[in-house]
Amino acid sequence: MVAEIAADAAEALRLAAVEPARARQLALAALRAARAAGDRRAQSVAQRALGVAAMQLRDLGEAVTRLRESVAVARRAGATELAGEARTSLASALVLSGAAGPAFRQIKTALRELHGVPAARAQVQQAAILQELGRVDEALNALRPALPVLRRAGDPQWEVRALNNRSLLHIERRAFAAAEADLLTVVDLCTRHGLDLPRAYAEQNLGCLRASRGEVPAALASFDRAEEHYRRLGLEVGSLLEDRARTLLSVRLVGEARATAEAAVLAYARQKRINLPEAQLLLSTVALVEGDLAAAEEAAQQALREFQRTKRRELLALARHARLQVRIVRDPGSVTPGQARRSADDLARAGWLVPALEARVIAGRLALQRGRPAEARADLMRASRARSAGPVEARSRAWLAEAMLRCADGQRSGALRAVSAGLRLLEEHQATMGATELRAHLTAHRGALARLGVRIALENGRARDVYRWAERRRGVTAVLRPVRPPRDPALADLLADLRATMTEMESGGSAPALVQRQVALERRIRDHCRQTGGCGPGPYHRRHASIADLAAQLGDAALIEYVELDDDLYAVTVIHGRARLHRLGPLTEVVDRLRHLPFALHRLAGEDTTPAGLAAARAVLTRAAATFDRVLLHPLRLTDRPLVVAPSEQLRSLPWSILPSCVGRPVTVTPSARLWLDASRHGDGAPGPVVIVAGPGLRNAHREAESVAQRYPGRVLLLGDAAGAERVATAMAGSRLVHVAAHGTLRSDNPLFSALRLADGPFTVYDLEQLERPPQHVVLAACDAGRGQAVAGEEVLGLTTALLGQGTPTLVAPVIPVPDGQTVTLMEAYHAGLSTGRSPAEALATAQQRTRDTGAPELATAAGFVCLGAGLTPLRF
Known part of the structure; x- marks a missing residue:
């Protein structure tokens, strides 16, 4: 009987680190039996098993209590080795609770009490304590003698624990090859020995490794696998949330990063973990990027107090830097170059490379602003040394520091070369991302460099240079094509499931359960696509359209490239190969007028708007158009030639047809001159079918589709149930022209779920990215179908940018909300123009001119549509 009790207690201890819930049940039964039998040794082992299981289940209070009792019972039994083993576990629980001093005392005592394999386990635990406290070199030294002992003893659990911990230490030292070797060994050991929880730790650590190497899709995939293992074990792991939040922030998915960081803070707070202030510090950084200064300052202060209390000096520097950053944003004059410089020195001593560089650049910038060039030069020179590794x-x-340094020395050409090198580095990194979303959000890292390039070019005053740097500043999402197999069956199944769920919701299904399912499916789709690889590491050269190339393609048309800097607006025009730079003045008035336009158009289209309301709306529209x-x-003096317009950030939603100078004038809008040039050169592919689609629930959609279809013999007409996602996608691939009359929705929370409503549910950006071949011309005759959501300054995501990015040369769509069901007259006139050989831009301008005076609703509808892409090139029929 005594032997059985001891065996049960030992089995509970073996399971505690890998199956904590099951171990807890077995240990409680063994503890009751050991007490009844008066077996103190078995009691100690059972209490230790309960303590270790509680640690894994994140109940540190119970863990410390159980492990102290395990030590006490072992000492009463005179079992020195058992006491030492219990102290080893107790030390770990104490350090996780923030009691570093007591933890060190326990592990030192344990090392005196233990020999052989138990002593090696204690050394692994000692290393883990040192690792939690950021003492990397000491932790590695503690692990070095332990691993050979554990291997000779055939102890896979503790060998896995040691290798997992050592991999993180290698990652901190940027010894990535050594870290990967350790983790691959861990995965193999866990697979062979059925160690599910350590396997989850290994997957999480692989995610950290891949994130450190900049392999974001692979990192997110590893985190997802780790989460799946943890979920099966019923665990919430704060460190996984923290690691994922840090990775999301690195690609500027700020909203998700903040929610994940907040979840990490809550998890650590519930578990009373020493890691809580690190999560608070991360939350401060995310809130600062998001612009929430109050939350950023509060989180930084909380982290600072905790690091001071626990004497974690290496993290104090980070917390002080976070607080300094908040002060700089709130009141730049309150921070001196010396304060930023001291922060950089403290961060460098603590080994925080990126924040130290950031603080050093801040110090240099502040010194320049205060007229201290010698100080600025010294700071920027130190920061610039890190540009090669x-x-x-x-x-x-x-x-960026090197560019600022060269600028300060009057070397503008050299500064532009430095800016170019930094941008090229970031663009190569973006090219490794297969997911559109990740590439788009990474553009945020390019902001300061690109703005400096534009600023220098504007100061130089040469139109060609301003044009080139304005192009360089523009987003790359539509330039870097998605890297994905022509058809992804797993993604297709998820999208079909989402459509079915949304259709059931619209038909009055059980809302809470279906909303929950929608959210879960959208996350699975998002995460699946984020794991798509890009074109791999290596040089990426972003091509730019030269003025000569533009001139050859433009003919008599004019290109206008609008440029914003510090709320001032500039334009570069290209006409017959000659580039001119124009300063247009503040943007304030234009932006103010743009804000009121949707309201005015909505009132014009309203069936119940009073005559006075119509008159007021027309007045708003007239004043805006004149402005x-x-x-x-007017300042550009372009006469009446056709226009190719590359709008700046705040002009993207401008409806050009309402401008008096643009009435009846062919205007095509493009995200960049490069994209327009490529689209114009490749916009006359082999003719495919004409596809006309009518979605459900849109007034006059069927009438519009049937009217348009009459102009195209042999067209594919998809109405009613035939207009489902699968049939529409098959018909669209490689088609000559696609006309879609359907409701459109813009999802500002995740623009890749912006969608057209088809018979079986939403047809999203993810669906468009699955098309095997792009259609040649697309008309989206639906409210909100043409609008995009800005996600990183110069990047915009939505249905139209997805199509342009996939290679569709031209589109016609609304860039501001237009009334549903009022597009029939405009679209009939538009297709009449196309069928007579007019270009899309010319056909749209003529149709808008003819319908704008028909009535207020028709005026509101016509106003919102623009031609996008290579709109000056006629279609082939």
Whole structure:
């Protein structure tokens, strides 16, 4: 009987680190039996098993209590080795609770009490304590003698624990090859010995490794696998949330990063973990990027107090830097170059490379602003030394420092070369991302470099240079094509499931359960696509359209490239190969007028709007149109030639047809001159079918589709149930023209779920990215179908940018909300123009001119549509 009790207690201890819930049940039964039998040794082992299981289940209070009792019972039994083993576990629980001093005393005592394999286990635990406290070199030294002993003893659990911990230490030292070797060994050991929880730790650590190397899709995939293992074991792991939040922030998915960081803070707080202030510090950084200064300051202060209390000096520097950053944003004059410089020194001593560079660049910038060039030069020179090694973010900051340094020395050409090198580095990194979303959000890292390039070019005053740097500043999402197999069956199944769920919700299904399912499916789709690889590491050269190339393609048309800097607006025009630079003045008036336009158009389209309301709305529209004309076009003196417009960030939603100078004038809008040039050269592919689609629930959609279809013999007409996602996608691939009359929705929370409503549910951006071949011309005759959501300054995501990015040369769509069901007249006139050989831009301008005076609803509808892409090139029929 005594032997059985001891065996049960030992089995509970073996399971405690890998199956904590099951171990807890077995240990409680063994503890009751051991007490009844008066077996103190078995009691100690059972209490230790309960303590270790509680640690794994994140109940540190119970863990410390159980493990102290395990030590006490072992000592009463005179079992020195058992006491030492219990102390080893107790030390770990204490350090996780923030009691570093008591933890060290326990592990030192344990090392005196233990020999052989138990002593080696204690050394592994000692290393883990040192690791939690950031003492990397000491932790590695503690692990070094332990691993050979554990291997000879055939102890896979503790060998796995040691290797897992050592991999993180290698990652901190940027010894990535050594870290990967350890983790692959761990995965193999866990697979062979059925160690599910350590396997989860290994997957999490692989995610950290891949994130450190800039392999974001692979990192997110590893985190997902770790979460799946933890979920099966019923665990919430704060460190996984923290690691994922840090990775999301690295690609500027700020909203998700903040939610994940907040979840990490809550998890650590519930578990009373020493890691809580680190999560608070991360939350401060995310909140600062998001612009929430109050939350950023509060989280930084909380972290600072905790690091001071626990004497974690290496993290104090980070917390002070976070607080300094908040002060700089709130009141730049309150921070001196010396304060930023001291922060950089403290961070460098603590080994924080990227924040140290950031603080050094801040010090240099502040010194320049205060007229201290010698100090600025010294700071920027130190920061610039990191441009040839280290993570991409650090190297790009170093190139920014080098550019600022050369600027301060009057070397403008050299400064532009430095800016170019930093941008090229970031663009190569973006090219490794297969997911559109990740590429788009990474553009945020390019902001300071690109703005400096534009600023220098504007100061130089040469139109060609301003044009080139304005192009360089523009987003790359539509330039870097998605890297994905022509058809992804797993993604197709998920999208079909989402459509079915949304259709059931619209038909009055059980809302809470279905909303929950929608959220879960959208996350699975998002995470699946994020794991798509890009074109791999290596040089990426972003091509730019030269003025000569543009001139050859433009003919008599004019290109206008609008440029924003510090709320001022500029334009570069290209006509017959000659580039001119124009300063247009402040943007304030244009932006103010743009804000009121949707309201005015909505009132014009309203069936119940009073005559007085119509008159007021027309007045708003007239004033706005006059302002746009006066500020944006009159100073350029472009006569009546066709226009190719590359709008700046705040002009993307401008409806050009309402400008008096643009009435009846062919205007095509493009995200960049490069994209327009490529689209114009490749916009006359082999003719495919004409596809006309009518979605459900849109007034006059069927009438519009049937009217348009009459103009195209042999067309594919998809109405009613035939207009489902699968049939529409098959018909669209490689088609000559696609006309879609359907409801459109813009999802500002995740623009890749912006969608057209088809018979079986939403047809999203993810569906468009699955098309095997792009259609040649697309008309989206639906409210909100043409609008996009800005996600990182110069990047916009939505249905139209997805199509342009996939290679569709031209589109016609609304860039501001238009009334549903009022597009029939405009679309009939548009297709009449197309069928007579007019270009899309010319056909749209003529149709808008003819319908704008028909009535207020028709005016509101016509106003919102623009031609996008290579709109000056006629279609082939």
